[in-house]
Amino acid sequence: MxxxxxxxxxxxxxxxxxxxxxxxxxxxxxxxxxxxxxxxxxxxxxxxxxxxxxxxxxxxxxxxxxxxxxxxxxxxxxxxxxxxxxxxxxxxxxxxxxxxxxxxxxxxxxxxxxxxxxxxxxxxxxxxxxxxxxxxxxxxxxxxxxxxxxxxxxxxxxxxxxxxxxxxxxxxxxxxxxxxxxxxxxxxxxxxxxxxxxxxxxxxxxxxxxxxxxxxxxxxxxxxxxxxxxxxxxxxxxxxxxxxxxxxxxxxxxxxxxxxxVENTTQVERATLAQVRLRLAILSDPARLSLCRHLVNEPITTSDLAVRTGMSLPQVSRHLGRLREVGLLTSRRDGRQIYHRLDTDRLMHLGVDVLTSIIR
Structure with missing residues (x-):
């Protein structure tokens, strides 16, 4: 796209x-x-x-x-x-x-x-x-x-x-x-x-x-x-x-x-080496990365993700579960719907976390 x-x-x-x-x-x-x-x-x-x-x-x-x-x-x-x-x-x-x-x-x-x-x-x-x-x-x-x-x-x-x-x-x-x-x-x-x-x-x-x-x-x-x-x-x-x-x-x-x-500066957070390695492994999956591109824009339901990506509902649910396990996904209920969102705080700091893990 x-x-x-x-x-x-x-x-x-x-x-x-x-x-x-x-x-x-x-x-x-x-x-x-x-x-x-x-x-x-x-x-x-x-x-x-x-x-x-x-x-x-x-x-x-x-x-x-x-x-x-x-x-x-x-x-x-x-x-x-x-x-x-x-x-x-x-x-x-x-x-x-x-x-x-x-x-x-x-x-x-x-x-x-x-x-x-x-x-x-x-x-x-x-x-x-x-x-x-x-x-x-x-x-x-x-x-x-x-x-x-x-x-x-x-x-x-x-x-x-x-x-x-x-x-x-x-x-x-x-x-x-x-x-x-x-x-x-x-x-x-x-x-x-x-x-x-x-x-x-x-x-x-x-x-x-x-x-x-x-x-x-x-x-x-x-x-x-x-x-x-x-x-x-x-x-x-x-x-x-x-x-x-x-x-x-x-x-x-x-x-x-x-x-x-225009250019801006940003502050960073710290993560453990184990968290960095696990998050990178989770994001290395192409299907999961495709889901992230939708999850970053606005809260979205599992069924909407399935429609947008062409995946089945069980496939989407499994990928969401892995993202949630490593702290990269937040979810909230609104009535009968559950909306998911990528935790952009942690995602945006991942590059800094990699560098910090290498040099410490």
Whole structure:
């Protein structure tokens, strides 16, 4: 699975590099909702989660589908120019036609694969969408009903939450990281002008590969996407809070957006030599490693894993059991469903654990 951006006929003028405080706020909200992905900003997360008002914490959880697995395209810049203030971006979202708001938010609320093209006009599609969202989680089902039954009220509530977050923590954080991100923009603009476009885009990720005939850049991600940049705009937006995620969103009629992380540091933990050896052995199995790519993104059930990977339920259960034995899996019950998640804390530190085991 990969994201492929084809660049045949694209020129540097098609690419805009700049800041988006709204996209950075979404990255912050993602890290608040999914702290296990973001070890590099853990001290900041602990401070923010302590200082957030109870009402804000509750609302962040309600709207979480918009910034967890399938981040909402409307919370990224909708058009050039980049570099607008947060309030200008929120005003643009508030002025968006209501039908465009519904269609832009619906995929993230659902969070999976669902054809939303007739969502505005076909009652059977609306019903199926709500039921399918609820099957993914109760909170997604509730948000889907709010979106379809009272979209203006939902948008008003979302905007109020984003402005609350700006006042409670984001304005201060944006003031801290803005200069750093502006420096990254300056360096990237220079690369876009000096390098062939595929090489410039590939510089956004160490896991990117340049292809020729036709020219393209391939990002190794748990996502299948092919986008053609010919005749389109591409917005490159750096983030101090999105690591380890590089996000590519292709939702016409909006420009293609690449929201990419800038470098961060992270703290490490220690594990015993026996734990390191056992975890490496468990992860060496190709089928188990394939499961991990799904388990890292969001809580998921055994049956969903079987559908996504083509394995049988007993096979998936055995692999999950081995991951749990070595402390790489967490599970929680939600009603009748049990959701599993990779322990990214321990997984991200495994490389350091190997080195520590060798030199101690």
């Amino acid at each position: 990969a994201v492929v951006i084809t660049l045949q006929g694209a020129v540097p003028a098609d690419v805009a590099v700049g800041l988006s405080p709204l996209a950075e706020l979404m990255a912050c909200l993602h890290s608040i909702a999914e702290p296990e992905h973001h070890l590099a900003v853990r001290p900041w997360l602990e401070r923010v989660r302590t200082d957030l008002s109870p009402e804000s914490q509750s609302l962040i959880a309600v709207y979480a589908p918009l910034w967890t697995r399938r981040r909402c395209r409307l919370l990224m810049p909708l058009e050039p120019p980049l570099g607008r203030t947060l309030e200008q971006e929120l005003d643009r979202l508030e002025a968006l036609p209501l039908d465009d708001f519904v269609m832009g938010v619906a995929p993230s609320v659902h969070g999976g694969v669902f054809d939303t093209r007739d969502l505005l006009t076909d009652e059977s599609v609306r019903t199926a969408y709500t039921v399918s969202s609820e099957r993914r989680s109760f909170s997604r089902g509730e948000l889907a009903r709010s979106l379809l039954q009272a979209p203006e009220r939902m948008r008003t509530g979302l905007l109020e939450l984003l402005r609350r977050c700006a006042a409670e923590f984001f304005d201060a954080e944006w003031g801290r990281v803005q200069h750093r991100l502006e420096g990254e923009c300056t360096r990237l603009r220079a690369r876009v002008q000096a390098l062939p476009l595929p090489e410039a885009l590939a510089s956004l990720s160490p896991n990117a590969v340049v292809r020729h005939n036709p020219p393209a850049v391939v990002f190794d991600k748990l996502q299948s996407l092919r986008a053609d940049l010919r005749g389109r705009r591409c917005l490159l937006v750096p983030s101090a809070h999105s690591r380890p995620h590089l996000i590519v969103k292709d939702d016409p009629p909006y420009p293609l957006v690449v929201h990419f992380p």
